[in-house]
Amino acid sequence: MKHLHMTLALLSVGLFTLRFAWLLMNSAQLNKKWVKIAPHVIDTFLLVLGVIMAVKLSINPIEQLWLGEKILAVFAYIFTGYYTLKIAKNNMMRVIGYLGALGWVMLVVRLAMTKQGVFF
Numbered sequence: 001m002k003h004l005h006m007t008l009a010l011l012s013v014g015l016f017t018l019r020f021a022w023l024l025m026n027s028a029q030l031n032k033k034w035v036k037i038a039p040h041v042i043d044t045f046l047l048v049l050g051v052i053m054a055v056k057l058s059i060n061p062i063e064q065l066w067l068g069e070k071i072l073a074v075f076a077y078i079f080t081g082y083y084t085l086k087i088a089k090n091n092m093m094r095v096i097g098y099l100g101a102l103g104w105v106m107l108v109v110r111l112a113m114t115k116q117g118v119f120f
């Protein structure tokens with residue numbers, strides 16, 4: 001289950017990077033149906049698997065703050081990703097949004113691996 005979770009995380013970041021690159025290149029690939037649907041399916045499974053593992057392992061995000069921090073960082077990744085692909089009005093803003101989103105992903109992965117809070 002953990003490996004599937006990690007594979008989906010990799011796919012999520014990979015697909016986000018691909019969509020970011022296509023957006024910068026004004027590519028028609030972005031309008032393909034699978035490109036619009038796949039990220040939602042992958043992200044939903046990624047989050048649901050995370051919740052299932054947390055429940056199975058009895059990790060409460062309020063007691064084990066690394067998980068609480070990880071969930072907050074995941075929200076920040078989702079928001080900065082949305083900003084990058086939908087809200088940003090020009091390529092400069094998109095690049096800034098993309099780098100910000102990657103920063104959150106790095107925090108998420110660090111928290112997942114060390115299980116030690118960085119800010120909390």
Ligand code: HEM
Nearest residue numbers: 005006009047050051053054059071074077108109112113
């Ligand atoms: C962008 C989103 C996410 C990424 C990149 C990510 C990444 C990872 C990685 C790399 C691991 C394996 C760590 C290890 O080597 O032990 C992991 C494990 C885990 N993740 Fe995530 N994760 C994400 C979202 C979530 C969410 C939203 C939750 C919970 C609501 C969650 C809960 C867990 C749990 C409970 C484990 C197992 C910890 C253990 O084995 O002790 N993850 N995650």
